[in-house]
Amino acid sequence: MPKSDIEIAREASIRPIIEVGEKLGIPQEQILQYGPYKGKVSFDFIRSLEDRPDGRLILVTAITPTPAGEGKTTTTVGLGDGLNSIGKNAAICLREPSLGPCFGMKGGAAGGGYAQVVPMEDINLHFTGDFHAIGIAHNLLSALIDNHIYWGNELGIDSRRVAWRRVVDMNDRSLRQIVSSLGGAANGFSREDGFDIVVASEVMAIFCLASDLEDLTERLGKIVVAYTRDKKPVLARDLQAEGPMAVLLRDAIAPNLVQTLENNPAFIHGGPFANIAHGCNSVIATRTALKLADYVVTEAGFGADLGAEKFFDIKCRKAGLKPSAAVIVATVRALKMHGGVAKDDLGKENVEAVKKGCSNLARHIRNVKAFGVPAVVAINRFVTDTDAEVEAVQSVAQELGAKAILCTHWAEGSQGTQELARHVVELVESGVDQFAPLYDDEMPLWDKIHTIATHLYGAHDIQADKTVRNRIKELQETGYGHLPICMAKTQYSFSTDGNLKGAPSGHSVTIREVRLSAGAEFVVAVCGDIMTMPGLPRTPAANNIRLDPEGRIEGLF
Structure with a gap:
């Protein structure tokens, strides 16, 4: 019987991370070690x-x-x-x-078989705590929004137009739509809310697109978190949130830096x-x-x-x-x-x-x-x-x-x-590469979505109801038209129907919702019935993950 991925990883001859860094010319003192086999490369x-x-x-x-x-x-x-x-x-x-x-x-x-990165268990679980930091930074902003409303709402936030949801790094469909602040006046003003998975957070996108700590902080401040009653945007920097969020993300x-099995x-x-x-x-x-x-x-x-x-x-x-x-x-x-x-x-x-x-x-x-x-x-x-x-x-x-x-x-x-x-x-x-993006910055947002759907997905057209069209027009007119599009669509098909395999063509792509990620600097077009908070399957992998009598992890893949 072939060995499992975790068995192969456990038998690997792992080198100290400082030796792996030496292959790239990274001095030992420039690697902040998280145990012997994981490290972070210093900004200096x-x-x-x-x-x-x-x-x-x-x-x-x-x-x-x-x-x-x-x-x-x-x-x-x-x-x-x-x-x-x-x-x-x-x-x-x-x-x-x-x-x-x-x-x-x-x-x-973390890969599989004899093409893996290690330590596999650490990487697939808590690793160096990056996702925890991203989730906490995101939810700090959520707490600051509700706290601001509770203490007088000086910015005039319309609680019906809070655009910032909460996050958790787990598949949990029951959290997609919730009502928060129940239990009386001491708990704040109740409103509809919801959770996305951490990887869908705009903080995650900013984290991945920022060039350094200064850029990270600036981008965090640009996040549009809510709107006033007269539909003026409220930014994270209006709540003085970017500073403490950046502190949580500093490390x-x-x-x-880790290593492969080789x-x-x-x-x-x-x-x-x-x-x-x-x-x-x-x-x-x-x-x-x-x-x-x-x-x-x-x-x-x-x-x-x-x-x-x-x-x-x-x-x-x-x-x-x-x-x-x-x-x-x-x-x-x-x-x-x-x-x-x-x-x-x-x-x-x-x-x-x-x-x-x-x-x-x-x-x-x-x-x-x-x-x-x-x-x-x-x-x-x-x-x-x-x-x-x-x-x-x-x-x-x-x-x-x-x-x-x-x-x-x-x-x-x-x-x-x-x-x-x-x-x-x-x-x-x-030297034959002649890389160029699919569309120019100045192409209108609607046309960018149409270009992606027709040129790459094989669609004949895109469609959206009047509310979504008006939102796209509003973003175009308020200075966000130069941003690229981030399509949120099922991964299982070129269409928005995950059951259509192969290379379907002639279909129409329905834009259900449009979300502005001003800090990440893109506009998300939510297509079909894609969810930003996944659910667990009928038999989740968690059912087979456990510790053996020696305290080692089994069932992780």
Whole structure:
């Protein structure tokens, strides 16, 4: 029986984090250690790197996810190890896992098999406390809003127009809509409220997009928390909230350094979901890695229609980053599901279903290339894949001018990604990248949403009711029209219907709500029935997580 991810991680030969830092030239005294195997890189050291040239940035994205699995994080880790194994100086940049999925259905985000980051249990649980700091900073602002209203409401906040919800880092559908301040006058003025998961917080987005502590503080002050009765915005700085929020985030904002199973450096910092937020790790971690390594491999959440689009249109646009190549992860199993095969039948060869499902892969290849970024397909191989099925994937990719390379990093570590690593180096050094975002800053907000839906999702149009249209018009007219769009949409389809697999076209994308994230500097378009607070499945992963008699964790994946 194959070993579980946690068993493999537990048996790994982990090096002290100061030795991992030495690979990148980080002095021991510039790493704030959280035990022997985790550390944060000091801002003093990061500031000293400003004049160094940047390395080359490689994005790992994927086809539209299915219950069959794709392995994007595993491939990111495997590619980073593969680049190091062929003699390159490479680092990886990942997002921190959220506790909600760890105890829900998706599991952790530390990779798998022999392509993992360690210490796996720490990373998937409380890690260095960054998510706690983000959640507390967010909820401090919530408390300051209600406290201001309670003590006379000098700013004239309309309690019906408080836009700032609370957060918790757990899937809990019962908290989506609540009524707060019940129990009498001593508890404040009752109003409708609700919770989002921490990764959907604007504080998380700000944390991931800020360039330094000063920028972080300024962005926190710009958050629009509520409106007055005459619809004037109330900002966090009006409540003098940005100072104490920044204090809570002071230590968290320094990027975390850990290692892969092969003792290569990995920065893991920040962690918004790509279906409801912008889905990328922190700008600070990415920029730091680019100053220290010749090749930096990073990931963006879910499929390329979500994570990659936001990586290109939000993160790269705002941070001035220029990706040199993109890796699109696919599995034969997932492509068969896109071709109409049920999960229980995925072990049987079905070349025709693979070919049909490759419509999904083809659209993702075209979409990535539309940004001027050269692409390669990484086929994350399973033992049930047949040669004919693999050849079908390679044929489709070749027709679109992209090579599809078999990868066996889950079972073999870096030995299973060396061919991919060499091809990525060829793409990067070819100098053919002509990266450009999908739309210009000055394009109107409605047109930006329409462009994403029609150019990337295959939709024929977008629609919204009069209230949403008026809100978009209001944002356009009040100085927010230059901001990029962050689409909140199901990750399971190009459409807003998660059951439509493959590459649906001709559908209409319904915009249910529009939210301003003024501090993060983007506008969120909430599509279909996507939720910013997930629920637990019928049988959550938490049911199988426990401590063994020796106090070790079992069941975490």
